[in-house]
Amino acid sequence: KAELEDLCFYYLDPEMYEKIKNAIAQRREEQERFIREVKEILERELTKAGIKAYIKGRPKHLYSIYRKVISKDIPVDQLHDVIGFRVIVDSVRECYETLGIVHSIWKQVPGRFKDYISLPKENMYQSLHTTVIGPYGQKMEIQIRTWEMDRIAEEGIAAHWKYKEGKGIKENDEKIFSWLRQIIEESQQHLSDSREFLENIKMNLNLFPEEVYVFTPKGEVKSFPKGATPVDFAYSIHSDIGDRCVAAKVDGRLVPLDYELKSGSVVEIITSPKQHPSKDWLTFVKTPRARSKIRQWLRRHERERSISLGKEMLEKAISQEHIRLSNKEEILASIAADMSLRSVEDLYAQIGIGSISANQVIGRIKQKLHIKESPLKLVTKLVDKLRKKKTETKGIKIKGLDDIVVHLAKCCYPIPGDPVIGFITRGKGITIHRYDCKSIKDADPIRLIDVTWESTEDETYPARLMVLSVNKMGMLADISAAIAKKEANIISANVDSTADNKGIAFFTVEVKNLDHLNEVIRSIKRIKDIISAKRI
Template sequence: MAALDSESPAPEPLANSVAPSGADSRYLISDLCVFLESYLPPEQISECYRAYLFGAEAHEGQKRKSGEPYIYHPLAVTRILAEMRMDHQCLIAALLHDVIEDTQIAKEQLAADFGEAVAELVDGVSKLTQIDFKTRAEAQAASLQKMLLAMTRDIRVILIKLADRLHNMRTLDSMSAEACRRISRETLEIFAPIANRLGINWVRVELEEHGFAHYWPWRRHVIQRAVQRTSGARLEMVSTVETALKRVLHQEDIQGSVEGRRKHLYGIYRKMKEKSRGFSELVDVFAFRVTVDRVDTCYRVLGLVHNLYKPVPGRFKDYIAIPKANGYQSLHTALVGPQGIQIEIQIRTEDMHRVAESGIAAHWMYKTGSQVPSSPTALAADWLQNLLEMQREAGNSVEFLEHVKVDLFPREVYVFTPKGCIISLKRGATIVDFAYAIHSDIGNSCVAARIDRRMAPLSTGLRSGQTVEIITAPGARPNPGWLNFVVTAKARVNIRGHLKKVKSREARAFGKRLLNAELSAFSINIDGVDPIRLATYLEDAHLRDLGELLDDIGLGNRLATLVARRLVGVEGDDAPSRAVSDGDAHSHRLSIRGTEGMVVHFARCCLPIPGDDITAVFSPGRGIVVHRTECRNLGSLETKGDKRLNVEWSEKPEGEFSTEIRVEVSNRRGVLAVVAGAIAEQGSNIENVQTTEKDGMITDLGFQLQVSGRAHLARIMRRLRLIQLVTRITRVTRS
């Protein structure tokens, strides 16, 4: 969020009635060198020229889709970066950014000729072309993951990639319609938000406009026509407001500039979509920027404009006192302007304006070197650290990319720690999101919280200005239910990462139990398996070690019966009979304790509880699902022994198990409370209640209860039968 509040799309000059054309000159190396003379010493310009000759030779004979020599593209990318006043290493890498990917030049050769830093930059931008992926989505995700991780080592990687994508979008017309849509979607979903996250507003706006034009051309055309129809009528209003603002500044002897702007087309479209409004319902399509010399002058101007036009309640935001996540600072206020048209005014200093437009690139353009906590460079470093954490916890590149997408669209709220530190969070964030934003360990051990000194549920959504205190406990662990309400990528990826580790441990232990239960038919256990046969099986199955095999068995991805036969060298009919006697069959059943965790699931159709006759079926990726033996949903699996598992309850099952009962009662006032009280007397927790009135006299009460087993359930039902208003009780099965 660089130049405007996330609710208010960034404006563009009124003179531009269409998106930036990006009509790109075919830059010559001589033009580039002349431009570089404005800020680089001669020896560094010579290095850039040498890199150009190297790249031109490497790309010799290659042409772009447009038919022009390929070297024009690296030159144009380098010119974009030169306009940001990037250092000579970054410019050299830009000139060579495609040689590893598209030519026979190796990274080692680049390092030898231009230095290790340049080689790392080029490698960071290059796609993964040496690996075969199952789908285009996997390939895209892996390449983007590689680039983002390279960016955490050197931020210049993403600046080169943004310049590369910007030039590609300027010249996208030469691509096929399908490619245009695919590239434009990726630009809108990934690269424009990254430019926004780094505060490089002008790059973000141009990427969005080109992406909008190619991904939704008709929608853009409709909005453009609507803007053109209203622009003529409102130009006079814009001129009136500009004149009034300049007059006020002059009267108060304030040195500053005023610029009236129209928000760019994609920003208008995004706001229409977010607020579900038509174009005619948007009231702040026009915005004005007032740029002054000092921070205190910004607040003086704010008072002047509020005196000039009536402010809209609730539409003032102070991003100077509380900068945005990318370092953007400005005062935003909405006013009712001439003719009752709502306008937006942004007030900032010259330094704030440079940061708003250039973001982290201002570090090179103006050599600010600012490392204060709110500077774009420091904030970018914090974001990159979060990316590294997400990479460690994400299961694969596709999941990592999804987390990054979530992280790239923050609509912020600002809350305080008890010590007064400001934490910026995505709008809709909860207490758990706040805990993880402070530190992963705080989130993992969070058990309760106070908002403004009052206890609040962990799922409570946060509002700007609140003070949140997190209460932790040493033995606490993330709850899977948190995934139902957290909204930030950092919280989601940490919770999932922890659950995966827990599930992996549970799967390994359960897999070992399953395999040993099957091997017991051959009078051995896993420790007694021939090591050579085990190694051969692992190699054939493309598994790293025994632990990975046990994981697969525990998660239901491999059947313990088939694995056991392979490990003992027995196939098909050579296996010993599993039905020699009732006692033998019983000895090979797997005991269900109720503490197996996330690898044993109890079917929702029949809700088995200890004491029921049970059987289990394998569910790939989940483990096993336990059913009551009479459950009709077992269907054809009853006859498929390789999909079924003989199980029984252990002698002392642990925990509570869900079941459902239906209680038919006479329709009297207070009967629900009487029945619920009787259930509570028997030590059962009611998870859910549903009432259905059959007629004026009878009501069905459906209870979902937690019980320890059939004996516990029987006690509850006997107690309910003693209630005079109860006419019938049945246990419910959904099968």
């Protein structure tokens, strides 16, 4: 890692590379004297304690020094924290004894101690790291580890087995195998995308050292990159848990999915069978596994939606043309092959995403069936199109566009009365969002389109509610009755409790418009022991 970083540093910023290299070279004698002095002190004190140790000291690699210069915003010649020491001993017990001796000789720098022995990194790296104020008030980092830990750190995981041939597989080995399998499986999913593949490998190999450690409810320790969220935690357990997570409890407190996990917390995931991954999750997850699984789900379901939409569009076009196909699958398979597509599903998908129009396929069907249209039929079709009703848009009016597929966004659940905007979505036509929806906050303005609500009769729309209440028997029944009283239908409900024993419930209800929804919310708020009720 250090070698690669220094090599990249040399090519990316050769001027700074030479500046740091020369600054280190000018202080070589001073550094060598400092290293000898520290080694003599350590060897003397460790010998007194009966610990046989190998001590190595050297300046840190150039890119590491460069990062300190940048983070501390100081000139190279004023940076003194450039020397690191490694102490290698025979056993784990001696590692901790050595740590105690180091801290008895020199004062520890607060917040700079890391125990990677009791909590190894996922790649099984183990060592004790501490920073102390050494001779002449100079900071120095000391790493303490056993010989085997040093071999793994220097030579990689393969070194672990090189010295253990014939001794069988232990629990620690199983963890390593599991980690390696995970890297292989996840990396294979990105072979078609070189940048994503590289990102996946880099993160899996822990090239980003800052980590947080959290616990499962059963006490199992899990490590994540700094900034990881409950979604990362959920996917580390199982992809199904990740796909269905709706919230999490951290130390018994309910938190949102983008909450940043802190070391030492106990994390519990709350799931719902109605939940599924969102593109928004990709903006805050940190682990390659979570990112990979989310993208995998989105690709799979985007294809399913495209196939369904394409099939619907083609069948509608066939019906409008009054074409009878007794051997539809055979003809469509032939057309797919003619267009260099592998299957009829691929043909549907291409129609769904707009790469192929339904009319193109209709034209090929007519060629296969040797159908010719009369001039009268062409005129009739044109008149029918001009008279076409706009009932398919479910209450949405789009300026200048009559015949287009419209969907209501499931991220914000817009309903009549909400200010709305349309987003042109590949494979779905136009998706209607609430104007303040976070999903379109950074959307390409070119893909946004003005839309308005039209008056509709007997039409209902889904809306989501969150209700917080005193946790008592019968509360769910009271809330359901209040919703029913306002003639709103409950589509789904997910109920849980918070750390302070309050009831929390998430509802998806069907309402006619914004006024109707507000009536439902007011009805819920009238119930005794309701703390809050709001739309989400």
